[in-house]
Amino acid sequence: MSELSCVAFGAGHGGEGVCLEVNLGPRRILLDCGLSSMAPLEAARERVEQADFLLCSHAHSDHARGLLDFHRAFPQVPIYGSEVTAQLLPLNWLDRPDEVPPHLCQALPWNTPLQLTDDLTLQLWPAGHLPGAACVLLTYTTPQRPYTLFYTGDFFISNSRLVDGLPLESLRGLRPDVLLMEGSAGTARHPHRRQQENQLAQTIYDRLQGGRSVLLPVPTLGQGQELVMLLRSHHQFTGKDVTVWVDATVAAGCDHYLELLPYLPSSVQNFARHQPLFWDERVRPRIRRLAPGEMPTGSAPAIVLGYREADLSRYCQDPDHPWTVLLPEAFASHLATAVLAAPESEAGSTLAWLQTLAPDLDTGRVQLDTYLLTTHSDAVGTTQLIHNLRPQHVAFVHGSPSHLADLAGLEELQTRYQLHLPSVGKRVEFPIGDRFLQPAAPDPLFEGEITAVDDSVLLLLSDRLTADPRWRTLADTGLVQARWQGDELVIKGLTQRDLLRQVDPEDRPEQPDSCQRCRHFQGGRCRGNASPLYGMQVSPDGYCTVFVRRPGSSDLPLTTEDPDDEALA
Template structure:
């Protein structure tokens, strides 16, 4: 049997990056190199000339590519490959450094043979221009005594099934029924379920629009590539902003990323190319809203209200030198609900009365249902989950619909994963991520009692931050969501509970479909309209708020 195995050097937990060494027969293929320190690669293979036979990079985000330059400098003869667009975007990971052209371009949907019997083929993965799903195929030589068949391994990198503003989503029809022996797939969002991408965009633009109408400036700290360019295109083309007398300033490496996208225009979706035929894609001082470069010395001098897109690494206090009132919107991370508190605290220290911090979701990865959809369409034998917090990946490996059909793995750094094909393989028991509790109806309240074991999960801290939760029905299931302190502070006039005779009044303020003082219930005659807090419609659905979660040991509870 051909040897198939995977040795992870980085699996994308927290900020460690992704780097996976795959062995197929006699060949070693390194998938991505997002390591900050590449020394483990040379130490592990000190007896070999190179740590791998070749390197394939899925896309240009730093957590997948930042170690490639150091790897090339350590092993100049080690071949590195990626899609054509990725080769052009890679230098943005080392701004200010002299970067040689060390990465070779591969075509889309065309198998390339690197060694006898080993081929690679790239498919567009969505997520970011140039991002690729990599299909590796190894066919043993005819003289081999092994069964004459090909072995296939598919690596998704970061992928997204939905279309975004500047990237078309992964086309499932290109991969459906591929039946790879091994699938290495990202699990950034675990089993979470998110609204449609367009709905996320509308919620974000509505929030920004209200802040501007209130005379506040909006600050958006962003990574160099991907989200910043998506947001800029969204603000330029959304109906809430087209023609609006407003300045949008773009700062630092986010601006460099925009310039790089302009060189990639022929590779962007046709709708984007049509847009660019009539007006500039990004930089435009003629058409409103105006989009301009922001120089470092201008950060404390820009007139309010305005929108600023800047680097995540910039000292945000530089923008607080003026008297403007700021709404700071951080992107919600895949494995956490907030940026490191010290970063926010430092910024708020400038003037907490003028600065409000909030978080938004504009998904760049697939949620749980989309991830399982991909797996079911591919029908692999082995599935390896990487790129996500350990708890999120554990949620995926614990899904019964996957556990009953596939051999699931969630590898750790340095843990060799052997991938036997066509042999009897006992699936290990899935991790137990469920908790049994009790419900008690006590007059006008309902108490949910859960065992204290739930507090061992690191996500408990976020859920129980304020002791308040929001509950909503999802089919026959009741979904609980913790309310964060900052979220309660930012409710302000957006949702003011109105009480009547000790009970919540049936009004828009207390309806679960009211967000941003706008109705989002498609069944309502007020759908997509701005509503008053005391408004009402026949399809009102109450917001269940301030339900207490009590934790205790169930056996002790039953004894009492």
């Protein structure tokens, strides 16, 4: 067995929580416990009992809801997390607060290497995404060499309203042997965070102006507090005669944030010096809490933030106003997929209360709509973090299997790293050499002949080409695409995935913010010394944030983050 390996008790596929077991030599560490049942851990009790500790990356339920049951089943295994996470974790068990021990999670400081055993150290960095969310570097030291594993948890490079983004600069060049990372966004590219916020604020404002009240189902932590802060501070609502009602469960999360004010960004602390962060009757828009069973009051359309696992249909049955229910795009998509796959599943019942509104949905008195307000990095942020860390192995977890497979299929990653897609119950080995070796992009040369024949061109290459395992992918279709790149003719194989898109690649507009259109792209390599890809052979459709458009290329707008919103490479 290699020094480093991983087994997933929960890989975060669909509605499945995240729970990973990693082995560094004889050391066994558990990462997160978002399981709704202890059955997978009970089945491996002998191994789990020998774990050195469990690290909780952050307090969201899909990473933490199983911790209380885990503590009861395996009380000898210590649980660690950041200081903020330790304080937020009890919000996962508001229905049984008396059962939560006062020191369920032991708090660890940021940016400090901690010697947990004579051969194992741990260091936490903020991961963005949620207050207290942490990424962790585990280092197992042997007489021969140290072995390192980096786990991102859920991460977000951009700044949001209540959380600073992951500090990319401080992680650059860590070169871990293994990178375990979330890939929930797959290869999607998102508009930058401020653009998303402006679009959402405009959507809510338009509904209110149209006489409709707005209902926003949210989890206990994270999205609800971000939305309250957005409505409190966005120019679209500042000074407007609008009331935002927050139900008791989401309000409990807001109250915890108030206790954590010293840990929030300096801009938020400065805001709180001048006016209340959440509950305010004096400054508009007004923010008010709803007691259990209480209904919003007033004649004007209102905004309600409610706990999404509760029955929120009673708000929409208010006869005074029509309602719009706004759902996050990712949550709505996951919900629809879960319902189609298993209508009686837990995910399918999450918003079962919408079924009671079917007559109102048919008449239009209640409308459903979606919005985008991401707290997970998209493909640009994901690849940016990978290229800055420069690991040998990358394992993607936490996301739909198809999205994770899309990430693993990116050429810019395949040519540099050893990629893995862990599945539940299957051990993944990460073989490491005696020293760190950055996998170089393969650059084999196959000499051949090209001849014009009547109305076509014949290309003859050595049969050595078929010895490469990638030949099988090309042979599935037998089709290639050729294009000029300067004075060179570039041949690219077309895969089944390319054909399924049913669009001729020649007719598809090229992305203006790709390496091929960057002035630093020369001879197939990046020559921008500020780029994390400097000196590397890069794919023409790759990307990094130091992109500079080559003169004469397309003038289509870029989709990169503003420098204030994202840590740039």
